[in-house]
Amino acid sequence: MRRAPAFAVLGFLAALAAELPAQPPGAWQSLVEAERAFAADSVRTTIREAFLAHLHPQSVLFNPGPVNGIELYTGRPPRAGQLAWAPEVVDVAVSGDFGYSTGPHQFRRTPDGEVLRQGYFCSVWVRSASAPWKVLIDLGTAQPTPVTLDVTPRDPTPAAGVSAGAGAAATLAEAERQFAQAAERDQVATYRALLARHARVYRDGGAPTEGVLPALEVIARRGTLARVTPEKTDVASSGDMGYAYGRLELADAGPGAAPVYYVRVWRHDPQGWRVVLDVDTWVATH
Template sequence: MALKLNFKLIAIVSLTLISFNTYAQKTYIQGLDDIIKSENNFAKAAADMNVKKAFLANLDSAGRIFNGSKSYNGIATYSKGPENNNALLEWYPTVAQVAATGDIGFTSGPFTYRAKRADTVIAYGYYFTVWKRDKNGLFKIMLDGGVTHSLNHSPLFKPEIKLQTAVDLKTRRAPSANKSIDFKLTETAFSTLADTDPAKAYQTYLSSKARLLRNNSLVQQDKIADLAAINKEQIKAYLFIQDGSGISAGNDFAYTYGSVNVTLNNSTEKPAGFYIRVWQFINNEWKIIADEVSYEMKTEK
C-alpha cells in the first residue's frame, strides 16, 4: 500500500514537472517575442516622433530612469521635459532574456545619439532596459539605464549582429515560493561581499554568460572576460545601496537597482553612481545574468 502511494506521488510530481516545463517553454517563447517587439516598437517611436513621446508611451507608472548617481520616476521626469524633434536617439536589441513565466525580462544593445538628425553621431553606448508586464499584459519599462563611451573610445563601439535568445529551460525550473526570500538573501550576501572583496563577489555570483556593462568598456558576455574587465577597474570596494527590486511570478528571474559608492585602489576619490542587476535561478542557485555599474570620475583640470 505504501509502495503504491509512493509510486502515485512520484507520478504526480513527474507530471507536474512536465506540465510546468511545457508551460514555461511556451510562456518563455511568447514573452521573448513580446519583449523584442516592445523594444523595437519603442525604438521606432523615438525615431518617428521623439524620445519624450516614446518614453511616455512605454514607461510603467513606477518605471525608473537613471542619471548620475540617482534614479527618477520616468513619467514625471519626461513629462516636464521639452519636446525635441531635431535630436535622434537610435538603438536596437542584441540581447533579450525573460523569465520562464514570460512576465519580466531585459533587453540590451548599442545606441547612438545625434543632436540634429542630419548631424554626425556624437555619443555612443549600450542601453540596458528591464521590462515587466502590466495588468493589461503589455511590457512596460521598469528600469532604463545604460553605459556610454566618450568619443575617444568610439572604436569600442562594435554593434553585435546576432540576437541572443537561446535558453536552456532545464536550468530554469521555477523554484518554490520561498525562493523569493532566498533571492533577497543572495543579493544581500553579494552586496556584503562586494563591499570587502569585489573580485570574489563577482567570481562567486556571476553566471557563465553574464552581460557586463561598464562605461568606456566593451560589453562582455563571458565570465572570464567579465572578471578581467572588473579587475581592470581596480575597485577596492562597492557599497551598493538598494532602492528597489522585483521578481517574476515563477520566482526564477529578479532584478535590483539603487545607488553605489565606489572605493578605488589607487585613488582617494570615491565616485558615486548607480547600479542595475538582473538575477536568474540557474541549476538551483541564483546567478547574476546582467550587471551595470555606472559612475563617473572627476575630470582633472
C-alpha cells in the first residue's frame, strides 16, 4: 500500500479546522506592552533582575541546549552590561493567551559604550486569567551588521488564525515530526512547502529574512541535515498557534562541532499548519 505523502497528510489535518471566536480586545497591544516593559526593566535594573521578573516558571532558554530560565538566572551572578531590545513583529493567538514577539537587540558594556553584540531575539509568551504575560521560550541570534532599536511593532498577520480543532496539540506535534523528517531529505523543498508567505527566518551571523524566497536562499547555503530532533511542541488554547523546539545535526559537522538548536513558531490557517518564525543557532555564511 502506498504511503500518503507527508504534506498530503498535513492537508488532511487542515480539514479538521474549527471556527474561532474573536480575539479578546487589546490582546495584541498588551503583549507589545509586556515586551516593552521587559526591555525597560533590563535597562532600568539589571539583565538578571529583568529576566527573573518576566520569565515563566517553566521557561526554556538555550545555554546552549534547553535549560529552565529561572534556574539559569537564579544561579547566575549579575553581570555588567546593558541589554536593550525592542519588539518589531508581534502576533497573538485568537485566545489571547499565547503569542510571540521578535525584534532587534543590542548589548553594551556600559549604557554609553559601543555596541558589542547585536542581533534578533525570538520570544514565545503565555498568560492566564490569574497571571500576566510571561516569557516561555527565548532564543536569539547575533549578526555583525548593525541593528536599530527604533522600530514600530506590527502584526504580520492581521487576519485571525484558524483553529486546528480539539486535536491541535497532536496535529502540531505531527506537523513538526513530518517537517523534521522531510527536512532531513530535502530542507529547501520542505521549507518551500511549509513557510508562511510572511515567514521570518533567523540564522546566527546573518540578518533576518522575511518572505519565502529570501529565506530559501539562506537555507540553501546550509549543509545537509543529518538529523532533526524535535524535543517539545505546544499550542495555544485556541489551537491556532504553537511552537516547537529541538536540535539539529549537520551532516558535514566535524568532531566537537557546537550543537545547533532551533525554535519554530507555527500558525494554523485554512491550508493547515505553517511556519511563521524559524530561528536556529547555525552560523550562516555569506
